[in-house]
Every structure is written in C-alpha cells, then in structure tokens.
Amino acid sequence: MTQFIDRRLNPKGKSLANRQRFLRRARTQIREAVQKSLKDSAVADIGKNRKIKISSRGTREPRFRLDPKAGGERDFVLPGNKEFSPGDEIKKPRSGEDGGRGKQAGDSGDGEDDFEFTMTQDEILDIFFEDLELPNLVRTTLKETPSRTWRRSGITTAGSPTQINLIRTMRHAFGRRIALKRPSIANLNLLVEQLDALEREEPQTDEIRARIVTLREDIAKANAKRKWIGFIDPIDVRYNAFTEQPIPTSQAVMFCLMDVSGSMGEREKDLAKRFYMLLHLFLKRRYERVDIVFIRHTHDAQEVDEQEFFYSRQSGGTIVSTALDKMLEIQKERYATADWNIYAAQASDGYTQSGDARHCVEMLNADIMPLCQYYAYIEILDEREMEVFASEDSGAELWRAYRTVADLWPNFATKRISKPADIFPVFRELFKKTEVTS
C-alpha cells in the first residue's frame, strides 16, 4: 500500500513564477533598494548576486488584527513564572506586547518593516540596465558569460557519427586489410575469370578438372575471408575530437578620471559611478582581466583607491591636464601598450582653469589618443544647465576643446548627461564595434 516516491529529480524552480510576480509587484521598492545598493558597492562588483533589503510598502498583506494596546481588556497565560504572586504588577514594555520580548511571529501586514532577500546577478542587471535604458541587444551581450568556443583537439576513437574523420578511418581500414591479406575485388575477379576460362576449355582433362576444383576452393576461401575481414571494421573508425576552450582574450586597463573639486556633488558622483560601472561591465565581458585605475584631480592629480575616489572630498582649483599627465605616467610605468588595451573614462562638470583646455587637447592628440582603444568623456550637468546648453556646439571651454578632439578621433566620445538614461549613448560606438567583431 505504501509508496515511496523519489521526487528529488523533479524539475526545480517551481516557485519561479511566483518570484517573478513578486519582483514585479515590489518593483518600485526593489529599484530604490538596488540603486542604493549599487551606490554603496564597488564598480567591479556589479554583476554579482547580492542581498537586497526593501521596505514592505507595496507588498503588504493586510488582515484584520486585534489591537489590545488601543483599548479594552484581556487575559493571557505565560509560562515560566519565577517570582510572581497574584496581585503583582509587571510593567508593560514600551513597544511590543506580551510581557516578554516584543516580537510576535507572523503578524504580517503590520509587524514587518523591512524585508531582506537575495537577488541574482541577472535580476540586478535588469534593473541597472532599465535605468540606463540600454537597447535590448546590448543587454543580452553584456549579460553573457565569457565566450567559449569549440576547438579541434586531435582524433579520438569515440564520438558521434557526424564527426567521423573519413580519411583517417579509411586509412586505418586500408592498413588492416593489407595486414590481414583481405582479397581484393580485383583478385577475386581474376580467379573467377580463370575459372570461367578453364570451364570453357575443351576437352576437359583431369588436370584441368583438378585445377577447376582448386580454383573453386580458392574462390570460396577468398569469399569467406572477405566476409570475416570487413571492409571497414569498428576499430578503424576515428572521430574528430573537439574541446571547449575560452576564446583567447587579452587584458585591459580602465582609467577612471574624475574631477573631485567642490563643484562635483553627490548627484554628479553617482552619475559618474554608473558611467564607470557600465564601462567596466562591458570591458569585463571582452577581456579576461580588467584593471581599474582611479585618478582624481583638482589642481593636482593623484591615484587613489575606489573608496577615496568616490567619497572623499578635496578643495582646490581645477586643472584637468594634471590628470592626463598622471594617467600617462601610470600607463608608462605599468601598462605597456603591447600587453594592455587602454580605455579611459573621464567625468567632469566641465570647468577647468582657463588655458588648460588647449593644453589638454594637445596632450590628447599627441600622446593619449594614439594609445587608447577608446576615450569617453562625460560632462555632468544639472537639468537646468542642460536646457541652456541644448546645442552640442555651445558650451564651456573644455567642452568646445574636446569637440575638436572628437572630430579628429573616431574613438573619442563626448556627451553631456544629466540623468542615468543619458549615459549609454556615450558608449554607442563601443557597442557597435562589438556587434561586428563578436
């Protein structure tokens, strides 16, 4: 009567449909939480599973609940009396209920405030991309894991019929046939012809009859041998072998340059961070190894770690060319162009000391652009400024100067942004290239 059933092999992810419904339902809260979480995490950490804490607003499941704190009276029983006698009083705890600890399990609907769960890399990226308004094709190419390819790796004795290596197989068969002395069709035909000739000869002497008998035996033997020794035997068959290998990739270094003078506020830095994140995602997909170098500058440039890059503040003027100097210096020291692909991403609010812009352009044209695979510059404005500078041609000194570089170098991109969705067009060229090459 009893049955034991092994259900372990049943398909997994039975509750996937429910999870999708939940993510959709809590979309707004999740988005806020993901954005906050991205803000606090390292540039290179995007694209990992992470814990997300959302407020339960929006996913509340209200039920009618009694509220004994608000009025009325009740009795209840607790275990573990140690010192109380009838008539004693126990002070009510300020929050929570039932004398002991506050938490009452399962009062969903009002008790819960925050809700923590893990989101997968794909789910996080979806939300990240949604903000940046990436085209779909780009989304999928970015989410792909490093590509691998099948490469020939010699010959094996096992495989699928479609991968039979005919030449090798036939060669083995041929050798075996020779070694085992398998009579060929030609030989056999020769014997048959001889037999025919003898049979037709008149008169049939004893000698001829004897020869006919031996010939017949020979033909029978030859036929039998051809049967035993196959034209192709399973042991002859060879297959082409393939193994999966990662597509050889090289390494890249990504220089993040940012103006950190007082004019760059929280919002500007957050936008810049997303800009770097997106570039990093892209590079990570294309190169086995990606180094990130953070260079911040005011009137003076320094290489710093990520924490300092985004969160510490410095006062001083703004000289952009110092950062370019620093970048060149580091590149010469550590990242030889023979071994490294060089990418640079610069974020600024567009102000620099007068005269410096011209200096920057000279450096870019002469020294930097010849080294770089791609150089992206974003100027972060607020919405109001964005309206003022509606045309690409108008703008501050640095902007106008960089426009001249962009005209000369196709791999130099400039863009003004004021919201996350503006970021992607900066990389448009970059992604176009990959679509062709990959």
Next chain:
Amino acid sequence: MTPLFTESEWDFGTLDRVYKAIEEIALGELKLDVYPNQIEVISSEQMLDAYSSLAMPLMYNHWSFGKLFAREEAMYRAGYSALAYEIVINSSPCISYLLEENSMTMQALVIAHAAFGHNHFFKNNYLFRQWTNAEGILDYLAFAKRYIAACEDRHGRDDVEAVLDSAHALMDQGVFRYRRPPRPSKERVLEKRRKRVEHEEEAYSELWRTLPAGIEPPAVSPAIDPEEDYPGEMKVPEENILYFLEKHSPALKPWQREMLRIVRNLSQYFYPQRQTKVMNEGCATFVHYTLMNALYDKGLITESSLLEFLHSHTSVVFQPDFDDRRYYGLNPYALGYGMMADIKRICTTPTPEDRDWFPHIAGKGDWMDVLKDGWANYRDESFIEQFLSPKLMRDFRMFALFDKADEGAYKVSSIHNETGYRRVRASLARQYDVGSADANIQITGANLHSDRKLFVEHRMNRGVPLQVQSRELVCAHIERLWGHEVIFEEVPNEE
C-alpha cells in the same frame, strides 16, 4: 533482534523496512487508524517551494507566495532557521514529505511523526472529518491552479492579482465557523465546472465584442444548479465575508466570484488546522515518541540512534520561559506533548490530586483509549479545558495576566496554585479558542436597492478594537470587491 540500520545514511530499502516495522507497531499495538500513506523524498529547495505554497503540493500562482519563498530562502541561507524535517498534507492518500538531508534516524522519526501521528489525527479528529474533504483536496487544488492560470490568460495578470489580493486580505473572514459548509465531492466539482464552462460558452456571442466601449453585454444568466444556494434573499448578519461577496456583490464578474470561492474553500480547508495546532502536533509528537521507544525496546534501533532521536525530540518540545530571549509564545509541540504524556501518567500512575481532578480517567490503565478519544472528539480549547492538569501547570509554571489597555502594567491575576489552577486553565483555553481570538467581523446589511452601501461591523470582545491601519487597508479591499461604499463600525458585543 538485529537493528534495522546502523549507518546514518538512508536508502530506499532501509526506509521500506523501517516503515514496515513502524507500521506493525502503530497499527498492531497502538491500533492507530490511518489513511494510506504516500511518502515522498524531496530536496531542500523543494522543501522551500512547499513552504511557500502554504505547504501544499500544488498551488495557484500569486506574488505573496514568491515573497514568502524569498523570505524563507534568505532566512535559511543565512542559517537563521533550519528547515522542517517534514511536511504532511491532510489528504487521502496522506502525503508526507521527507527531506533528503535527514539521517536514517530522522527519517524514522519523521515517518512515525507524520505518516502515523498526523495521519491518525487527520483521519479521526471530528473537525477534520466534518469540515475537510481529504479525498478531494488535491483535485480541487489542481482545478484552482488551472482555473486561475486560465483567468490570467483571459483577463490579464493585473486583474487577477487584484482580486486575489483582496480575497487574501479577507481569508480569515472566509470561513463558516458554526454552520457546516456544503462538501463538494471531486466528481461534483468537476461536473459543475464543466457545466459552468459549457454554459458560458453557449451564452457567449461574437456580437458582444462589437459593442462600443462602456456598454456591457447582458450578464450570462446563471446556469441552473439546484444545489447552489442562489442569491435570492441575503442572510444577515453574515460572518463569512468572502461568501457574502461571492454571492451578493453587485460589482463582480462570474470568474471573479469563482476566484473568491477558491480562496474561501482553501481558507475553510485550513480552518480545522488552526483550531487544533496544539493537539495535532501533540498527537504526532506523542506518537513518534512512543513508536521510537518501542522500536528501541524491540532492539530494532541502536542506542546511538535512540540518543540522536532524543536530542531532536527534546529540542522540539523545549519551552523557553516568557522572559527568555528565545520566547516566541507557547510552543504547541511542548504543550501538546506535555498534556498527552501527562494523560498517560494519570492513567497509569495517578496521584491523589489526579484522582480529585480526573476521576473518570485516573488509574484507568488503558491510556491509548483515553488519548484516542481525546484526539477524535476535542479541539485545542476544549482539550485544554478538559485535560490540563495542575501538575502540568506547575511544570510549565503558568501564570495568568490581566491586561487593560490604558494601564501601564499587567496585573498577575492567577498563578499555578490551588486557587489559581482553574482560572489559569480557563484563561489558557480561551486563548486557544480561534472563535474568540479572531476578530468577530460581521456583515450586517446592504442597501442593495438604493445607494448600495455595505455595512460591516466588528463586535468587540471585551472592548479590544481592531488595529486602525490594517483595518483601513482591509476595508479598501472589501470596497474593491463590493464596488460601492463600505461603512465600518466598531460595536461593543451585546453578550
């Protein structure tokens, strides 16, 4: 006798031998009466799946289940909570899930606990016998899942989600507490559904699709079904709000009514479990304790597996004190098992006190008979009122508190002493009476022929009101289902 197993790893052969040994004792010696068993081994992920669908093997899709899953998974991965060793479903055959990570001893424990303890309780307790339909539940769930999926296809996910949200908010108000609901048999459900669909299709005409927006096609006249109580006269007051809305709401379409009905039937199915938490777990725990010891006495399990079992058993029935950090309310396993072990003690070795308190069972000897009668004919409230002994109250060191909302302190009203026993017991029993622990919400009327206002009231038990915030949210859900204004009122109970 040689032990059935010595290794801690399990395999299906051993499971089968252990099951047979347990069955022999359970049916032969304890004379338990169970549904046929179906035992399934599942992985931890599947266990999480089962958690998040109300512990049912299949369930319709809704975001709240996804939320539950995400929460459980986060807790589990962070190591805050261990998974249950088993889940058992009140169905025939009775399905128990075993977690693959359990050791062989744990599997034996779980088989004894779920496949015999819970199973006996499901089959014999009067609430389950009267109010749930063990044979039909899986078919009904399959129907519900298909029906709701079809609704999503036809009417869009958002609309379906909205109705389910509202229905879930009223789930606690979707049960008949006093009057027995009609019990649809499997065939009747299927037959009904077929008729319903057929009728809908017959009444459908392509023409209605050409109507300009805003004009509704004439409502499909309901199929003739003599057993369906057709919304003729509405009866008020009505405690089953989901039932009332399903039958009388002027705003709902037929498929929405069917969905309310599904949620209501589910709620009704779970209602007996809510009323018998202590007894159900107590029964299962007592049965597994008895069975495992019997196995050991016969030499069928080794001493080391007995110790492993005892370790797990004691942590299951552990009751922290109220001022302990781990206190999370009374542990139903501890209370239930404690009472049942106590009944056995009273039957076999009664003290004079027990003879005073329980003259009808003290020293009776046949404890299994007393317990079986208890399991069959009581629910938590009445079981506690009848069988909680002074000794157990002393063991738990129970004391009763009186709480008045506008006072700054609780008053200790009675403790575990001669004068207090009865009052502590009565107070605890009331705490387990779902009827009075749940808010008493009634629909008292509806102006069907004028402004269509719906009147809902909460009859306060000893003046305790509803929490305002959640009340307003739920009222908004009622309003959505009713389609017109809802007037809510808190009234003192006349009793």
